[in-house]
Amino acid sequence: MVISSLVLTLSPVPEQRSLALASLASDPRIEIGQAVRDRLPVVAEAATAAEGVALCDAMAEHAGVVRVDVVAIDFGEDA
Amino acid sequence: MDRRDFIKATAMATAVAAAARLALHDESEAQARPADGVTWDQTPGRFCGTGCHVQVGVKGGRVVAIAGDQKADVNKGLLCVKGYHVGLALYGKDRLTRPLLRKNGKLEPITWDQALDVIADRVMANPAGFAMYGSGQWTIPEGYAAQKLIKAGIANNQIDPNARLCMASAVTGFLSTYGVDEPAGCYDDLDRCDVLLMWGNNPAEMHPVLFSRVIDRRSRGEKVILVDLTTRRTRTSGFCDRTMFFKPQGDLAIANGIAHLLLERGTWDRGFVEAYCNFRKRTDPPTLDGQAMTFDEYRKEMAAYTPARVEELSGITPADLSYLADLFGDRTLRITSLWCMGMNQHTRGTAINDLVHGVHLLSGHFGKPGDAPTSLTGQPSACGTVREVGTLAHGLPGGLVVGKEEHRKEAEAIWNLPAGRINAKPGYHTVEMWRRFSTAKDQGGDIDTIWVQVTNPARSLPNIGALFEPSRKLPGKFLIVSDVYPTATAMAADLVLPSAMWVEKNGMVGNSERRTQQWFRMVPPPGEARDDCWQTIAVARRLHDRGHTGMKDKDGRFLFHVVDKAGAAVPVWDWRRYYDVNVDEQLFEEYRRFSRFKHKDLAPYGEYVKARGLRWPVVEQPDGTWRETRFRFSKADDPYATKADVQFYHSVTKDDRALIWFHPWEAPPESPDRDFPLWLCTGRVLEHGHTGTITMRIPQLHRAMPQAYCEMNRADARALGIADGEVVILESRRGKLELPVWLGGRGEPMAGTVFVPFFDESIEINLATLEAHDPLSKQPDYKKCAVRVRRRGKA
Numbered sequence: 001m002v003i004s005s006l007v008l009t010l011s012p013v014p015e016q017r018s019l020a021l022a023s024l025a026s027d028p029r030i031e032i033g034q035a036v037r038d039r040l041p042v043v044a045e046a047a048t049a050a051e052g053v054a055l056c057d058a059m060a061e062h063a064g065v066v067r068v069d070v071v072a073i074d075f076g077e078d079a
Numbered sequence: 080m081d082r083r084d085f086i087k088a089t090a091m092a093t094a095v096a097a098a099a100r101l102a103l104h105d106e107s108e109a110q111a112r113p114a115d116g117v118t119w120d121q122t123p124g125r126f127c128g129t130g131c132h133v134q135v136g137v138k139g140g141r142v143v144a145i146a147g148d149q150k151a152d153v154n155k156g157l158l159c160v161k162g163y164h165v166g167l168a169l170y171g172k173d174r175l176t177r178p179l180l181r182k183n184g185k186l187e188p189i190t191w192d193q194a195l196d197v198i199a200d201r202v203m204a205n206p207a208g209f210a211m212y213g214s215g216q217w218t219i220p221e222g223y224a225a226q227k228l229i230k231a232g233i234a235n236n237q238i239d240p241n242a243r244l245c246m247a248s249a250v251t252g253f254l255s256t257y258g259v260d261e262p263a264g265c266y267d268d269l270d271r272c273d274v275l276l277m278w279g280n281n282p283a284e285m286h287p288v289l290f291s292r293v294i295d296r297r298s299r300g301e302k303v304i305l306v307d308l309t310t311r312r313t314r315t316s317g318f319c320d321r322t323m324f325f326k327p328q329g330d331l332a333i334a335n336g337i338a339h340l341l342l343e344r345g346t347w348d349r350g351f352v353e354a355y356c357n358f359r360k361r362t363d364p365p366t367l368d369g370q371a372m373t374f375d376e377y378r379k380e381m382a383a384y385t386p387a388r389v390e391e392l393s394g395i396t397p398a399d400l401s402y403l404a405d406l407f408g409d410r411t412l413r414i415t416s417l418w419c420m421g422m423n424q425h426t427r428g429t430a431i432n433d434l435v436h437g438v439h440l441l442s443g444h445f446g447k448p449g450d451a452p453t454s455l456t457g458q459p460s461a462c463g464t465v466r467e468v469g470t471l472a473h474g475l476p477g478g479l480v481v482g483k484e485e486h487r488k489e490a491e492a493i494w495n496l497p498a499g500r501i502n503a504k505p506g507y508h509t510v511e512m513w514r515r516f517s518t519a520k521d522q523g524g525d526i527d528t529i530w531v532q533v534t535n536p537a538r539s540l541p542n543i544g545a546l547f548e549p550s551r552k553l554p555g556k557f558l559i560v561s562d563v564y565p566t567a568t569a570m571a572a573d574l575v576l577p578s579a580m581w582v583e584k585n586g587m588v589g590n591s592e593r594r595t596q597q598w599f600r601m602v603p604p605p606g607e608a609r610d611d612c613w614q615t616i617a618v619a620r621r622l623h624d625r626g627h628t629g630m631k632d633k634d635g636r637f638l639f640h641v642v643d644k645a646g647a648a649v650p651v652w653d654w655r656r657y658y659d660v661n662v663d664e665q666l667f668e669e670y671r672r673f674s675r676f677k678h679k680d681l682a683p684y685g686e687y688v689k690a691r692g693l694r695w696p697v698v699e700q701p702d703g704t705w706r707e708t709r710f711r712f713s714k715a716d717d718p719y720a721t722k723a724d725v726q727f728y729h730s731v732t733k734d735d736r737a738l739i740w741f742h743p744w745e746a747p748p749e750s751p752d753r754d755f756p757l758w759l760c761t762g763r764v765l766e767h768g769h770t771g772t773i774t775m776r777i778p779q780l781h782r783a784m785p786q787a788y789c790e791m792n793r794a795d796a797r798a799l800g801i802a803d804g805e806v807v808i809l810e811s812r813r814g815k816l817e818l819p820v821w822l823g824g825r826g827e828p829m830a831g832t833v834f835v836p837f838f839d840e841s842i843e844i845n846l847a848t849l850e851a852h853d854p855l856s857k858q859p860d861y862k863k864c865a866v867r868v869r870r871r872g873k874a
Binding site: 057 | 083086087090091093094095097098099101102103134136142143144145146147156157158159164166167291294295298780782783
């Protein structure tokens with residue numbers, strides 16, 4: 001199990017931001033923390049590092065997400 | 080709570096703390112990492128010249144976790160996507176684990192002892208024809224040991240690094256402007272600038288952690304103007320206030336055009352120029368010193384670069400040029416220029432570097448935080464190992480050069496060599512070294528053995544059909560490769576040596592802002608893989624034992640004399656004894672004696688163990704602490720600038736003044752024509768380092784960017800009837816290859832140009848590129864040559 005700590009920078013556009021939050025909340029692999037201004041703490045859990053990266057990439061592609069920063073990763077047994 | 084819950088809870092706490100820190104700009108103390116059986120230690124990252132600090136978690140002899148280092152100035156606790164994978168870089172399935180020797184066409188396992196004998200045989204048979212080819216990914220001690228072997232031991236100066244291909248023009252630009260290499264500013268400029276001007280630079284992909292510092296400022300409501308001067312729309316362009324597309328080679332005209340308008344409008348900084356600058360023009364042949372010219376002569380030369388003329392040469396409109404001149408003419412703004420390969424991989428690379436420095440000097444945008452012309456590097460230690468250690472063919476450590484007698488004497492004194500040991504004749508620069516390796520001996524090919532460490536010239540050299548491939552068919556040519564994976568170069572080699580990488584060994588590197596960083600070995604290398612530094616010392620010892628006189632100093636001691644705490648010699652050439660002492664520390668302490676000559680002072684090794692890197696000059700204070708320098712030549716921060724607010728104390732003209740150069744626009748050596756109507760530009764992508772030898776082995780990165788492609792302008796593709804994804808033939812006068820086209824993808828080149836990244840070993844774009852190079856830096860131009868693209872089956 002690969003667990004990633006991420007910080008997402010959210011779009012300043014309210015509609016895009018809301019859509020992004022709704023989309024993230026609907027994915028059971030993603031846990032959302034309390035946003036601090038435009039920064040959203042997120043924990044992503046994936047079966048493999050590959051899935052973790054794909055998840056990051058998908059978040060980064062969302063119109064409501066300006067960028068994804070990686071803070072920490074625990075590779076678990078996938079290392 | 081099970082382990083998973085524990086890690087998730089910790090992960091959320093970490094993310095929340097980081098979010099608050101970013102949003103509120105809260106620099107409070109970072110939290111400690113939970114243990115959970117994991118041992119944490121710090122190290123710089125592995126993939127680029129940014130110099131991010133990473134926390135590495137180790138358990139059971141393996142790297143199991145990675146975190147951005149919240150105490151690190153450079154990355155402030157964040158990592159880019161490459162950082163996500165840095166821990167996995169060690170664990171590709173095809174790591175090299177045994178020495179291999181080619182016998183009857185096949186690479187077969189041999190022992191280390193046999194491998195060292197093979198290398199010693201080659202050196203002893205023809206020491207003059209033996210060369211090393213290294214890298215900006217060498218650690219500082221690795222590069223130092225290699226250049227000492229070649230310059231103090233074998234004494235033929237035949238050593239050069241791949242960094243010749245990526246930043247040599249930045250070196251000559253700094254030398255010709257300030258008399259000493261490397262940027263005056265640092266990353267702090269990114270936090271203070273009002274304008275960030277990117278000259279052919281794509282930091283959103285190549286240096287994303289640095290770029291995010293600027294974007295973060297914007298998100299906090301600060302006003303920062305971003306200007307993108309480019310030949311291709313990139314991810315960076317998307318963040319910029321203005322993107323200005325210019326014709327390849329047009330950068331020379333743009334810089335001159337800005338200077339022209341500053342002079343014409345009277346918005347240049349007379350006070351700064353009169354106090355701190357002289358003027359220069361080039362000589363024929365060109366030199367770093369050039370020829371003196373007066374301000375009036377400079378002004379007269381610049382008069383030709385009217386907005387109309389600049390538009391003709393570069394494609395930049397008069398309005399855009401005026402906008403740039405307005406920015407530079409405004410002394411209330413702080414302007415940082417960034418560049419990397421776009422300006423350096425240029426047959427007029429020294430000239431464009433000089434001109435950009437010149438625009439900053441002419442306008443007085445220099446010497447204050449945020450006001451700086453700053454080059455970036457692509458490799459972790461292009462600055463630390465190549466530029467500072469002096470692994471270039473003409474260099475010695477600390478900015479000394481083999482061509483100056485007084486410099487050779489200084490080096491001979493530090494190395495305790497007999498007088499005259501160091502050869503005064505520089506070795507061959509990269510292109511020349513490989514040309515001679517790929518030329519028969521009776522036709523002038525006097526290099527017969529090259530030992531490659533930490534780089535992949537079979538894919539990264541320009542025009543590989545001429546510079547690399549012939550060597551593999553010529554009798555008497557012998558290629559040795561030390562690497563971690565079976566790269567294209569390793570698979571073409573005669574002898575392959577398995578190397579340790581990153582946290583499998585001790586190391587030190589130097590990043591783009593003069594920051595020297597250190598780390599300790601954390602996990603063992605696989606199989607029989609061993610440190611490159613050990614390999615170099617072991618070869619030196621084998622030569623010593625064979626009676627090579629160069630392997631002894633003037634007192635008969637081995638060139639790499641390493642001692643324990645009691646002062647007794649330790650036979651570190653025996654791998655079993657290599658980690659009995661800290662070889663890195665002893666090499667570094669010797670090396671840092673060189674750092675005083677050019678005021679690149681380094682602190683003792685132990686200071687780097689305590690810090691997240693220190694920016695030189697690092698000078699001891701009266702209280703015994705060591706202070707780094709952020710802004711060089713500025714009296715406010717640099718301890719060696721004592722006479723004036725700005726003091727260029729290594730001035731070419733010996734009067735503490737920098738040089739503002741005039742260089743004319745000149746045509747590139749090859750331009751599109753009827754037969755080859757398109758410009759080719761090559762470069763990198765976010766996911767991969769250089770030729771992808773490590774990152775392409777990380778499945779996640781491979782999947783994210785699996786294959787190189789030809790990025791075309793959609794109008795060009797339409798005109799040629801080429802569809803997105805179609806495999807086409809791209810050819811130049813030197814070679815051709817097949818690859819898919821990507822339209823409207825990550826980037827889009829200007830009409831008339833194509834872009835191909837070089838990370839993919841299976842798509843040899845350097846069959847097409849040109850080895851023409853800058854006359855001073857000897858750096859080839861990978862950014863512009865003439866090609867054609869056609870559909871398969873079409874003539």
